[in-house]
Amino acid sequence: MNRSRQHARGSATAAFLLALVLTLLVAATVFAFAAHIFPAPAPITDAAVLVDQQYARTLYVAGAVFVLAQLGLAFAVFRFRDRGAPARFSRGSVPLEIVWTSITLIVFVGLAVAGRKAWAMDRYTPPAPDAIQIEVTEAQFVFTFRYPGPDGKFGRLDPSLVDAPAGNPLGLDPNDPNGKDDVVSATLTVPVNRPIELLVRSQDVVHNFDVRELRLQQDAVPGMMIPIHFTATKMGSYAIVCTQLCGLGHNKMNAELRVVSESDYRAALEPTSGVAPPVPSK
Ligand code: CUA
Numbered sequence: 001m002n003r004s005r006q007h008a009r010g011s012a013t014a015a016f017l018l019a020l021v022l023t024l025l026v027a028a029t030v031f032a033f034a035a036h037i038f039p040a041p042a043p044i045t046d047a048a049v050l051v052d053q054q055y056a057r058t059l060y061v062a063g064a065v066f067v068l069a070q071l072g073l074a075f076a077v078f079r080f081r082d083r084g085a086p087a088r089f090s091r092g093s094v095p096l097e098i099v100w101t102s103i104t105l106i107v108f109v110g111l112a113v114a115g116r117k118a119w120a121m122d123r124y125t126p127p128a129p130d131a132i133q134i135e136v137t138e139a140q141f142v143f144t145f146r147y148p149g150p151d152g153k154f155g156r157l158d159p160s161l162v163d164a165p166a167g168n169p170l171g172l173d174p175n176d177p178n179g180k181d182d183v184v185s186a187t188l189t190v191p192v193n194r195p196i197e198l199l200v201r202s203q204d205v206v207h208n209f210d211v212r213e214l215r216l217q218q219d220a221v222p223g224m225m226i227p228i229h230f231t232a233t234k235m236g237s238y239a240i241v242c243t244q245l246c247g248l249g250h251n252k253m254n255a256e257l258r259v260v261s262e263s264d265y266r267a268a269l270e271p272t273s274g275v276a277p278p279v280p281s282k
Contacts (some may be wrong), residue, residue: 005211015077016078018075019074042234044236045214047216054115072092099211128195128229128231132195133194133195134202135147135201136197136209138202139203141242144185145187146184146186150185153178154178159203162203170184187258187266188255190232192235194231195230197227200225200228201225207220207246213236237258240254250272
């Protein structure tokens, strides 16, 4: 036999080590999720609880598929290693293709059906008719919240009047009587257990409104007024962050959501309560 033309055999040790690394990676990944190394903060709305349930369902299904697929890969790496024989060509199996494509379809549609209530609660169900409307205006790199005041009507905004250093970051028209009692604040204060509707808008680029405890996230898009709604059931202070890379100050773009009692809410909206005007961005 011509030794130089003999096919070099693959190493069983190399195949075994690769299979072992794959198996260890799977174990480490499962551990990272099972040990809750980065736990999410507790949800504070009923919709957020549904979102968590859907997340858990998705994670279990995707996790099971991940473990089976990676262990299958580790098995194949070792079992079908190079033994010196010429490689065989395979066209695969049509029945198997049909089976796993069908299973994937059923899993995806099933997850969508299971999650429809959570999604509908946030996106398809309109807010309660008595929901408190609050306008959220985002700009580089600050959040500004506006309450319509006792008359329940937002005053007119005029972009040409926008002047944050002069104390009018939203461009409130001083000649509109509806705007006289509007309350502008750098903090979002809402009463507990009351439906809230936020009207999210942007003055410049695409920003985002995200509160982890609400499990609710919405882009703020220039030229659009996008409504979202929630009912917080737990009092406390929560971080509002912008999750769209919106410029150099993006990492500092945040505000506070305060969920308070009804009386604290009324006190916070009193003109004399010292609701701080928004700090103009530098
Ligand atoms: Cu606004 Cu990031």
